[in-house]
Amino acid sequence: xxxxxxxxxxxxxxxxxxxxxxxxxxxxxxxxxxxxxxxxxxxxxxxxxxxxxxxxxxxxxxxxxxxxxxxxxxxxxxxxxxxxxxxxxxxxxxxxxxxxxxxxxxxxxxxxxxxxxxxxxxxxxxxxxxxxxxxxxxxxxxxxxxxxxxxxxxxxxxxxxxxxxxxxxxxxxxxxxxxxxxxxxxxxxxxxxxxxxxxxxxxxxxxxxxxxxxxxxxxxxxxxxxxxxxxxxxxxxxxxxxxxxxxxxxxxxxxxxxxxxxxxxxxxxxxxxxxxxxxxxxxxxxxxxxxxxxxxxxxxxxxxxxxxxxxxxx
Amino acid sequence: xxxxxxxxxxxxxxxxxxxxxxxxxxxxxxxxxxxxxxxxxxxxxxxxxxxxxxxxxxxxxxxxxxxxxxxxxxxxxxxxxxxxxxxxxxxxxxxxxxxxxxxxxxxxxxxxxxxxxxxxxxxxxxxxxxxxxxxxxxxxxxxxxxxxxxxxxxxxxxxxxxxxxxxxxxxxxxxxxxxxxxxxxxxxxxxxxxxxxxxxxxxxxxxxxxxxxxxxxxxxxxxxxxxxxxxxxxxxxxxxxxxxxxxxxxxxxxxxxxxxxxxxxxxxxxxxxxxxxxxxxxxxxxxxxxxxxxxxxxxxxxxxxxxxxxxxxxxxxxxxxxxxxxxxxxxxxxxxxxxxxxxxxxxxxxxxxxxxxxxxxxxxxxxxxxxxxxxxxxxxxxxxxxxxxxxxxxxxxxxxxxxxxxxxxxxxxxxxxxxxxxxxxxxxxxxxxx
Numbered sequence: 001x002x003x004x005x006x007x008x009x010x011x012x013x014x015x016x017x018x019x020x021x022x023x024x025x026x027x028x029x030x031x032x033x034x035x036x037x038x039x040x041x042x043x044x045x046x047x048x049x050x051x052x053x054x055x056x057x058x059x060x061x062x063x064x065x066x067x068x069x070x071x072x073x074x075x076x077x078x079x080x081x082x083x084x085x086x087x088x089x090x091x092x093x094x095x096x097x098x099x100x101x102x103x104x105x106x107x108x109x110x111x112x113x114x115x116x117x118x119x120x121x122x123x124x125x126x127x128x129x130x131x132x133x134x135x136x137x138x139x140x141x142x143x144x145x146x147x148x149x150x151x152x153x154x155x156x157x158x159x160x161x162x163x164x165x166x167x168x169x170x171x172x173x174x175x176x177x178x179x180x181x182x183x184x185x186x187x188x189x190x191x192x193x194x195x196x197x198x199x200x201x202x203x204x205x206x207x208x209x210x211x212x213x214x215x216x217x218x219x220x221x222x223x224x225x226x227x228x229x230x231x232x233x234x235x236x237x238x239x240x241x242x243x244x245x246x247x248x249x250x251x252x253x254x255x256x257x258x259x260x261x262x263x264x265x266x267x268x269x270x271x272x273x274x275x276x277x278x279x280x281x282x283x284x285x286x287x288x289x290x291x292x293x294x295x296x297x298x299x300x301x302x303x304x305x306x307x308x309x310x311x312x313x314x
Numbered sequence: 315x316x317x318x319x320x321x322x323x324x325x326x327x328x329x330x331x332x333x334x335x336x337x338x339x340x341x342x343x344x345x346x347x348x349x350x351x352x353x354x355x356x357x358x359x360x361x362x363x364x365x366x367x368x369x370x371x372x373x374x375x376x377x378x379x380x381x382x383x384x385x386x387x388x389x390x391x392x393x394x395x396x397x398x399x400x401x402x403x404x405x406x407x408x409x410x411x412x413x414x415x416x417x418x419x420x421x422x423x424x425x426x427x428x429x430x431x432x433x434x435x436x437x438x439x440x441x442x443x444x445x446x447x448x449x450x451x452x453x454x455x456x457x458x459x460x461x462x463x464x465x466x467x468x469x470x471x472x473x474x475x476x477x478x479x480x481x482x483x484x485x486x487x488x489x490x491x492x493x494x495x496x497x498x499x500x501x502x503x504x505x506x507x508x509x510x511x512x513x514x515x516x517x518x519x520x521x522x523x524x525x526x527x528x529x530x531x532x533x534x535x536x537x538x539x540x541x542x543x544x545x546x547x548x549x550x551x552x553x554x555x556x557x558x559x560x561x562x563x564x565x566x567x568x569x570x571x572x573x574x575x576x577x578x579x580x581x582x583x584x585x586x587x588x589x590x591x592x593x594x595x596x597x598x599x600x601x602x603x604x605x606x607x608x609x610x611x612x613x614x615x616x617x618x619x620x621x622x623x624x625x626x627x628x629x630x631x632x633x634x635x636x637x638x639x640x641x642x643x644x645x646x647x648x649x650x651x652x653x654x655x656x657x658x659x660x661x662x663x664x665x666x667x668x669x670x671x672x673x674x675x676x677x678x679x680x681x682x683x684x685x686x687x688x689x690x691x692x693x694x695x696x697x698x699x700x701x702x703x704x705x706x707x708x709x710x711x712x713x714x715x716x717x718x719x720x721x722x723x724x725x726x727x728x729x730x731x732x733x734x735x736x737x738x739x740x741x742x743x744x745x746x747x748x
Binding site for chain 2: 065146148150168169255256257275
């Protein structure tokens with residue numbers, strides 16, 4: 001009963017907005033002054049420091065003494081430093097792997113949570129939980145659970161869990177990728193859940209009349225309808241992984257060796273352990289440039305700049 | 315203009331922290347204005363005597379109050395330097411001596427205390443520790459904490475079961491002990507590799523025992539190619555020998571020291587030995603007093619055959635030092651100096667330190683230390699070791715400028731992980747000397 005009411009409500013709201021979009025006032029949009037508060041905040045907290053970082057990347061500063069000009073010195077030093085290349089490689093692996101792990105899981109979970117199955121709401125609460133935990137707490141918890149001497153493997157005598165997960169350069173990064181994914185899958189499945197709920201039921205009804213099964217419906221209707229959510233969500237994931245820091249810092253601080261010294265961590269260590277603020281700024285600028293290029297590229301590839309309605313004729 | 319550039323630099327460097335999220339907030343209300351002298355201090359057990367002393371001082375001198383804020387060790391280390399650089403330092407700046415103290419002095423961030431406190435310090439503090447507060451012959455820091463050399467701790471029971479009757483005195487005896495313990499299935503040596511700095515103690519002692527204190531002295535002076543000394547190469551080779559012999563079990567890379575898991579492994583009979591700073595002793599007592607009294611023994615780092623270093627040489631942390639910020643107001647400076655004059659290892663401070671388990675680096679205190687000693691004789695052992703050490707080398711990561719310190723930690727870890735050869739270590743480290 002309630003269901004029908006909401007559905008009817010949604011339809012009427014949709015038709016109202018479609019009718020209103022024709023008016024000249026709306027097409028012109030609100031005054032640009034509306035954006036002023038956001039722009040001022042963005043300017044103070046993002047643009048000005050950003051310019052500062054770029055300027056600082058040409059300077060020498062140890063956090064204490066005078067700031068001196070160094071020209072391209074920092075850039076040359078950082079670009080020839082094997083740690084920078086190592087960080088770049090690890091960041092790319094982390095980004096790609098996080099994306100590859102999280103996307104399918106998030107889509108499946110999102111589709112599941114958008115349905116009307118038994119126990120769905122109950123299970124959804126559990127899927128959502130990791131998002132509520134502070135990442136430092138998660139990191140400390142996982143670090144202790146995976147500890148070969150005192151962890152869960154030792155406690156229950158499970159030999160296969162009693163491994164040197166975070167101490168072996170070969171496994172450390174992959175363990176981190178799994179933990180990061182565990183933390184962020186809830187957020188992304190939430191996005192997909194919302195997107196799936198937006199798909200008009202009439203599409204599925206039509207498919208069912210044509211004899212399509214659940215699997216066919218998923219691939220022919222659900223997935224194509226998620227196209228733009230996929231683009232947005234992938235951008236979020238990729239840019240997020242590029243700048244990811246906290247879990248890695250707490251769980252391994254870049255070790256063992258440099259096996260998990262991803263770029264943001266490399267920047268932090270250079271800046272706040274070695275006190276080479278110039279060098280750290282170079283890495284900061286590199287991360288920034290990568291982030292901008294990749295998100296523009298994703299925007300272009302997904303055709304988000306000319307996003308059009310997928311519901312024409314519905 | 316200069317100050318504009320610096321302001322921009324500070325903003326920019328802090329901006330790098332923005333995406334790093336919840337790494338802690340900037341401390342508020344600690345600027346140099348106001349009449350109270352300010353102080354940032356650790357929240358650990360070792361600083362309890364000084365925190366108590368400040369509380370007492372504030373009660374006795376309501377007109378010369380010192381307000382203190384406490385921090386965790388690592389949080390403090392990362393915060394203090396930017397605070398000083400941006401002019402937000404507390405009146406009393408705590409440090410470990412070494413390169414950072416020298417930096418602060420060279421930049422004029424801290425004031426020369428020679429006139430006010432030299433007499434007090436020279437009269438009371440052990441020479442080797444007092445020396446850590448001097449930069450170019452001028453007093454910039456006064457020590458206030460216990461003395462903290464690194465030494466080897468042993469689990470007597472595990473050693474005995476393996477057939478090792480006494481603590482190894484030479485490197486060869488150590489290797490024999492490692493093999494014997496390994497044969498019983500226990501871990502010969504616990505090493506908290508996940509924390510990285512425990513690696514340094516091995517390297518520092520080996521270099522000292524093989525080449526004497528002069529080798530690191532040259533490195534500290536920044537002499538060209540100072541790391542090429544054969545003693546460094548031999549020390550790194552010996553470290554890799556130890557790793558290859560399986561001295562540190564297979565999972566030492568994920569063991570961390572801040573949560574005291576390393577100490578626990580010795581207490582629960584999993585391993586036979588560990589190199590740690592004397593600051594670990596209170597943790598042994600806290601975990602299992604019976605173990606600390608009856609089953610724990612300790613000894614100096616073994617000698618190396620043909621080595622030049624004295625078996626009594628120490629490395630580790632000297633102590634912690636207080637310096638006075640030059641940005642603080644005159645009243646703040648005066649009040650802080652008054653406090654230091656009256657409380658630098660005063661009788662109350664000394665007894666309260668011995669109660670909390672740290673050994674004060676104070677001249678002519680052998681009797682007091684002995685009286686407060688535990689069953690194992692640990693306090694007297696540390697006191698004598700610190701008083702008699704011909705050379706007392708500050709931990710490498712504190713002695714070297716921060717960029718070199720970070721490089722040593724990073725490269726040394728790769729030596730332990732067998733990712734680079736001793737020669738590569740030497741080459742990489744030489745590159746950091748300018």
